[in-house]
Amino acid sequence: MQIHRVVRELVTTKRNFWLAAKSLRVVEDHKGNLEVALDPIGAKPGDFVVTIGVSAARIAAGNPKITTDLTIGGIIDHWDEARWRQ
Amino acid sequence: MKICQVEGTLVATARIGSLQNRRLLVVKERGSSGKQVAVDPVGCKPGDWVIAVGSSAARDAAGSKDYPSDLTIVGIIDYWDDSSGQAGVRADANPPSRP
Numbered sequence: 001m002q003i004h005r006v007v008r009e010l011v012t013t014k015r016n017f018w019l020a021a022k023s024l025r026v027v028e029d030h031k032g033n034l035e036v037a038l039d040p041i042g043a044k045p046g047d048f049v050v051t052i053g054v055s056a057a058r059i060a061a062g063n064p065k066i067t068t069d070l071t072i073g074g075i076i077d078h079w080d081e082a083r084w085r086q
Numbered sequence: 087m088k089i090c091q092v093e094g095t096l097v098a099t100a101r102i103g104s105l106q107n108r109r110l111l112v113v114k115e116r117g118s119s120g121k122q123v124a125v126d127p128v129g130c131k132p133g134d135w136v137i138a139v140g141s142s143a144a145r146d147a148a149g150s151k152d153y154p155s156d157l158t159i160v161g162i163i164d165y166w167d168d169s170s171g172q173a174g175v176r177a178d179a180n181p182p183s184r185p
Contacts, residue, residue, distance in 0.1 A: 001110070001122060001123035001124065001125075001155070001156055001157055002120075002121075002122055002123065003112075003121060003122075003123060029120070030120060030121075031120075041100055041101070041102060049098075050096070050098055050101075050110065050123050052154050052155070052156055053156045054140070054141050054142070054156045055142050055145070055156075056142075056145055056153075056154040056155055056156040057154070057156070059104065059145070059152055059153070059154040060102055060104060060105075060154035062102075062104075071102075071154070072102075073098075073101060073102055073105050073154065074098030074099075074100060074101030074102065074105060074110075075098055075099070075100040075101070076096060076097070076098050077097040077098060077099050078097060084121075
């Protein structure tokens with residue numbers, strides 16, 4: 001699992017059937033690389049989150065048929081940017 | 087499997103239900119700069135060198151196939167000398183030879 005920061009929401013109206021109506025977020029890692037993660041909990045922009053990758057991401061989405069490879073697993077209570085970048 | 091050093095615990099109160107109340111640790115993989123988060127079913131302390139499994143083996147290692155983990159700690163390394171990059175030798179592993 002990795003530590004990401006939520007950048008913003010992402011809206012895709014025309015989408016793959018197995019992405020269902022799940023909400024998506026643009027997240028960045030400590031180097032500033034952007035990725036898209038599925039968000040089952042409702043993280044806000046600026047939140048530091050734990051993201052789950054590979055096949056565990058599909059289980060974390062609540063249904064193993066959901067086609068995702070990155071899912072937000074939790075919002076981190078206390079985290080600071082300096083510790084993240086170091 | 088990856089060799090990682092434990093940095094500390096990670097508190098995430100708002101989490102998906104399937105993650106349950108398992109302990110999450112911030113770990114640093116040996117030789118890389120980035121931090122990762124691992125599920126800890128073993129019970130590690132900060133500073134411990136551990137081995138962690140990734141991909142779908144991490145799900146089984148966390149206790150069930152339905153547990154959403156992609157990095158799970160499976161063991162604490164007893165002796166690790168990081169300067170040599172090898173498992174350290176126990177002090178009593180090589181008793182002095184007799185004359």
